[in-house]
Amino acid sequence: MSANKWIARLAIAAMSATALAGSAWAFQEAPMLTELVEAGTLPPVDERLPAKPTVVNALSVGEYGGTWHRAYSGPGDRWGPTKLMEERVLKWAAGPDGVAQLTPGYIESYSVNESSTEFTFTLLEGLKWSDGHPVTTEDVEFWYKDVFLNPEIVPTIDATFAPGGVPMELEIKDERTFTVKFAQPYVYFLQILAKDSTGEPSLDRPSFVFPKHYLSAFNNNYASEAELAAAAASFNVASWKDLWGSKGVATAWWANPDLPVLTAWKIETPAPAETVSMVRNPYYWAVDQEGNQLPYIDRIDHRLFQDPQTLALMVAQGQIDAQDRGMSQPFDFYKENEERGNYQVVPWLGSTVWSMVLNMNTTDEVLNALYADENVRHALSIGVDRELVIELTQSGLAKPIQAAPVSGSPYYQEDLASHWTEYDPDMANELLDAAGLAERDSEGFRLRPDGKRMTLVVEAGDMAHAKTLELLAETYVEIGVELLPRIIDRTQLDTNRANNAFDMQYIAFDRLTYVPADPRVMMGNDTYAAQHYVWYTTNGESGIEPPEGSDFRTMFDLWDVASSAGTIEEADAAMAKLIRTFVEGGYVIGVHGEGTVVNVVSNKMHNVQPGLVMDDIFREVGLSRTQQYWLDQN
Numbered sequence: 001m002s003a004n005k006w007i008a009r010l011a012i013a014a015m016s017a018t019a020l021a022g023s024a025w026a027f028q029e030a031p032m033l034t035e036l037v038e039a040g041t042l043p044p045v046d047e048r049l050p051a052k053p054t055v056v057n058a059l060s061v062g063e064y065g066g067t068w069h070r071a072y073s074g075p076g077d078r079w080g081p082t083k084l085m086e087e088r089v090l091k092w093a094a095g096p097d098g099v100a101q102l103t104p105g106y107i108e109s110y111s112v113n114e115s116s117t118e119f120t121f122t123l124l125e126g127l128k129w130s131d132g133h134p135v136t137t138e139d140v141e142f143w144y145k146d147v148f149l150n151p152e153i154v155p156t157i158d159a160t161f162a163p164g165g166v167p168m169e170l171e172i173k174d175e176r177t178f179t180v181k182f183a184q185p186y187v188y189f190l191q192i193l194a195k196d197s198t199g200e201p202s203l204d205r206p207s208f209v210f211p212k213h214y215l216s217a218f219n220n221n222y223a224s225e226a227e228l229a230a231a232a233a234s235f236n237v238a239s240w241k242d243l244w245g246s247k248g249v250a251t252a253w254w255a256n257p258d259l260p261v262l263t264a265w266k267i268e269t270p271a272p273a274e275t276v277s278m279v280r281n282p283y284y285w286a287v288d289q290e291g292n293q294l295p296y297i298d299r300i301d302h303r304l305f306q307d308p309q310t311l312a313l314m315v316a317q318g319q320i321d322a323q324d325r326g327m328s329q330p331f332d333f334y335k336e337n338e339e340r341g342n343y344q345v346v347p348w349l350g351s352t353v354w355s356m357v358l359n360m361n362t363t364d365e366v367l368n369a370l371y372a373d374e375n376v377r378h379a380l381s382i383g384v385d386r387e388l389v390i391e392l393t394q395s396g397l398a399k400p401i402q403a404a405p406v407s408g409s410p411y412y413q414e415d416l417a418s419h420w421t422e423y424d425p426d427m428a429n430e431l432l433d434a435a436g437l438a439e440r441d442s443e444g445f446r447l448r449p450d451g452k453r454m455t456l457v458v459e460a461g462d463m464a465h466a467k468t469l470e471l472l473a474e475t476y477v478e479i480g481v482e483l484l485p486r487i488i489d490r491t492q493l494d495t496n497r498a499n500n501a502f503d504m505q506y507i508a509f510d511r512l513t514y515v516p517a518d519p520r521v522m523m524g525n526d527t528y529a530a531q532h533y534v535w536y537t538t539n540g541e542s543g544i545e546p547p548e549g550s551d552f553r554t555m556f557d558l559w560d561v562a563s564s565a566g567t568i569e570e571a572d573a574a575m576a577k578l579i580r581t582f583v584e585g586g587y588v589i590g591v592h593g594e595g596t597v598v599n600v601v602s603n604k605m606h607n608v609q610p611g612l613v614m615d616d617i618f619r620e621v622g623l624s625r626t627q628q629y630w631l632d633q634n
Helices: 003-010 031-038 079-083 137-148 189-196 212-218 225-234 308-316 331-336 365-371 374-382 386-393 425-434 463-477 490-498 530-537 551-562 568-585 620-624
Strands: 067-072 090-094 100-104 107-112 118-123 169-172 177-181 265-269 275-280 299-304 343-345 348-350 353-358 455-460 482-487 504-509 588-593 600-602
Touching (some): 067 079, 079 620, 090 620, 100 107, 137 177, 265 299, 331 343, 353 374, 365 374, 374 588, 386 463, 455 463, 455 490, 463 482, 463 504, 490 504, 504 588
Parallel strands (some): 455 482, 455 504
Antiparallel strands (some): 090 100, 107 118, 265 275, 275 299, 353 504, 353 588
């Protein structure tokens, strides 16, 4: 199925109902759990599952057991393993035909009122955390009152959870049912939930629920200062606040084996380690169509690798069972080594646009003024030889494309996808001359108004991008701009954005299928104008105020319209204007996208569906429903 057809169809895919197993079913479990039941250390399977578990219709009913072998690049690679197993009240899942649908997770039902201001959810009856403790609306109330509304933990409530500047409200109906309310209509809320759940501070981000019985010990509304200090010391961090967040040593499953979770697997050996291991959750709340408790696979091991060449060798030697993350060698390499490595390439469809992100909030005043000049941004975009980069780094399997909605998206516009993408160094030179950068030094590089060379440090978080940055630097010589590639750790890359300490970064710019599910990247959050976005979300209390009449203010205003519209049609009209404002501004320079995503799959692994669209909105590999993967046990 083509990317066009696939993504176009997802926009109109009906939201499926939860299929529930009847209580008369005889549930089956993994042999490793049966051993624990027989030893008296674990309750029987029908006591661990909800009264009516969620059914995941597996592509084929699988076998229990085995270890799924993967690789990871270090502690900063936490988002890769997380996407294997995130759970939401609603999540994107691929149907048998590959179409993405919003599918209920650990809830029995949900409803939306006529005005899209109230969203009601009912948890599965008998739902349990991975330690066997019941999940109830007490956990929901804890999340809301003690975490979400706690300024010590969540200093700023993101705009996606506070449309119009008014945070969501919560009403507890009973032990299993709760209602989320907004002061105005919010037609995009379910899609936002499926993408980002309820946001930080966690890693897997379970929607609305945090395990109160465990996390209250680390919360300032329950524990004393002395108790919090002792907790911080026990985790070897400076402050109790360091216990929270996607890198928090208490609330990030990646770091804390004791944290109760709702996911199919839980951490056993955390990073940093030569091999990070995860083990099945005995209380996971879903079964397949024959009543087999999921997941099928017992364990997932993530082996540390140091560089792309090491990972490539692991693939060629057959050490990877299923993985798309980090597969940075040319496509031909993976195809040529299929027989040797006893695997096949199961291609997925890329929706990411690899892009050069300008820092529109840079503290370098001269560079800030240059970036603010549309001539400069235009020149930097048409000075990129995209075809050359694609041919030499992507085996020709990508498109020269702008950072804009991808083909097939309901927000796709051909003129935006091709905006400023035609390679034209002559015009780029004219534009830079017109921007006041006509003077050059003895090596032919342009001089800034302050007399310094026009030098841009471009950062990337993976050695796999070294060749691309080298080619970009070579093409920029033609327009008199010195581009200095800098490969740094992914954690440092993220920190530099957070601290507003970068000139330019080369990153995957995504969320380009169903844009309203996470409009923040287009509005500058954690990308090209992070400090303007902070200003917007804090009502001017922090961050950097954008100029009057600027595109940044226009986009913020348009999101305010979209997030309060009474109908999808009205909201989409505002979103279309927001998208056009962003793309035509040229603040993010798309290089290539819509390429083939290499997914290396062992011949022992089953139920890995081909042709799926990979986008962060769908949580990438999570779209494939990894709990249904299974390994031959012969």
